[in-house]
Amino acid sequence: MPKPAQPRELPARLLTDPEMIDACQVRDFARVFQLVKKHAGIYPSMIARLCYLTPSRVGEVISGGRRLQHMDVVERIADGLRIPGHMLGLARRTWETPAALAVTQRSQPQAAEPEQPASTALPGSEVDSVLAFTSKTGPSPSTLRALQSSIEDYWRRDDQHGGEALRPAVVGQLRYVVGLLNDGKSHSIKHGLYGVAAELARLTGWTHFDARQYSQARTYFTESLQLAKEIDDRQFMANVLACMSLQATYQDKPADALAFVSAAQDAARTATGSTPRVLSMLSMREAFAHASLGSPTATHTAISEAHRQFERIGASDPDPAWVSYFDEPKLIVDTGIAHGRLGEAAAAEPLIAEALRREKDSNQRGRAFHAFWLARTQLDLGKLDQACHTATEALVSASSVASERLAGHLREFYEQLTAYRQEPVAVAFEARLREVFPG
Structure with a gap:
């Protein structure tokens, strides 16, 4: 062999x-x-x-x-x-199978490894397991706080650089947390660990989705749902279903997208204490699904509901941390994108431009996505020079982000330039595109 x-x-x-x-x-x-x-x-x-x-x-x-x-x-x-x-x-x-949940892996003959000097060698995983077992004191509230802090750091780094490089660390932490679930502990600690594991699984699915690895993404999203169901966290289940809805729109499955977001809204409505911010985010996902189906009336109704719910947000609302990204600029840009998906470029352009102006500099992927959508609407309005300039700005942000989904959007914009390929601005954009995304 x-x-x-x-x-x-x-x-x-x-x-x-x-x-x-x-x-x-x-x-x-x-x-x-x-x-x-x-x-x-x-x-x-x-x-x-x-x-x-x-x-x-x-x-x-x-x-x-x-x-x-x-x-x-x-x-x-x-x-x-x-x-x-x-x-x-x-x-x-x-x-x-999510690494945290795999029982065994296919064994393969191992090639002999050259000996490493003792000063640089790392202990094997079985050594780590033994040491962890002998020193384990059990998770505490401070353990949960540390894990949540790590998750929030992953969110920031995902926005700045994309999730592909984060994935090994996230999967490793998911494996660790799922291992803790098997130990005896208080109800509150176990509940918190399930919540952390559910978010780590969702985040792993998100990194696969952003890399357009849809089958793997679905595997982790499904596992996240199962973990959240163990503690009946219906708001978080709604969040995962909203992610699955968005993925379905990317896979050109608008009927699936609508089914997922409808299930998400049902889960949120039956949850205890669902906040207006969560309901607003879900209504905007519904608008995306209707826009993908080409249904203007239903899209506009969902947009109106998203804005109505957003206006109900209070300073003391107990929003879950995972929905904090859905702020006013995000509401505005998603409204513009929903109009853009319907072909309503004149309504979309000023909204996306305003949101892009207000977007945080640290959110490089968000800036690149929003610039792409602005360029697309500008092109739909016949503003070729502006569209190519905006798309080039998107490339500046995209150059620091590992996101195959984003790269696909920008290649899609280039395909929309077919009729203008000989124009200097289109030629310049193509050259820059090939620099950032060769091949």
Whole structure:
């Protein structure tokens, strides 16, 4: 058997590429291997090592001389290349399960590691587990405060730089917190730990969503719902369902988006003490879903309800921390985006411009998203120079953020410039786009 190599995650743009999706659905591994080579830089010899195949067998597949049909081979390819199981008609793979909840992982022969000097070597995970067991004093209220503080720091860093680099730390902390749930402790501590775990799972799902890795995102969002359900936190369940609604709009599934946000609103209405800010945010998500369905009347009604609820917000409202981002600039920009999704560019432009002016400098991803939407509405209004200038400003913010979702938006804007490709402003934007997002 070939010496194993370390699996690595395929680029999000490849996993969402229609050609890759089609090739996986029909199990055309000649095309799959060619696409992996072209877009991920994984050459046939590495494919062979990752999937426990011989190089000659991989070569025969690529040349069309052999088809791979045995289920164990298909599973090895899914695991070796990190192709989500559903793409190949398989059950969810063990590595797709949230790391905190995975019981076992597929064992692989381990290559001998060169010895490291004692001064630089790190202890193995089993050593950490033993030491944690012997020194554990049990979580306390200060533990919960520290965990929540970490989450708030993750939120800030996600806004500034995107979530991809955060994901290992978030997943590691999720694993740690879920481990604590099995220990005996007071009701209030256990309730708090479930809440922390639910937010860590939601945040992990969000980082996958932002990378356009939709299957993995759905896995973590679903786990977050289950954790929140354990403590009957219906407001937080509404928050997760709102995230799933937004993802559905990105997947061009507006009916699903409306179903998710309707369920979110039902959960919030039956929750004890749902605040106007939460209800306003959910109404705006509803507006997005109706706009994606092309329903102006329903969209405008949802927008009005979002503003009505926002006007009811009081200084002493017990808002959960996770909804604090939904401030007045966010309400304004989302209103503009909802109008923009309907094609009502004249109504959208001043709203998005005002929100962009008021956006925090530290929220680089938000600034880039809002600048994209402003550029799109300006282009819809025939303001080519302004649109390209605004889109270039979006690239400035996007250059410091790892977000495949954002990159996709800006490439989408470039496609909308097809009729103006020869114009100097469009040429300049294309050059800058290729600098920031090569390939």
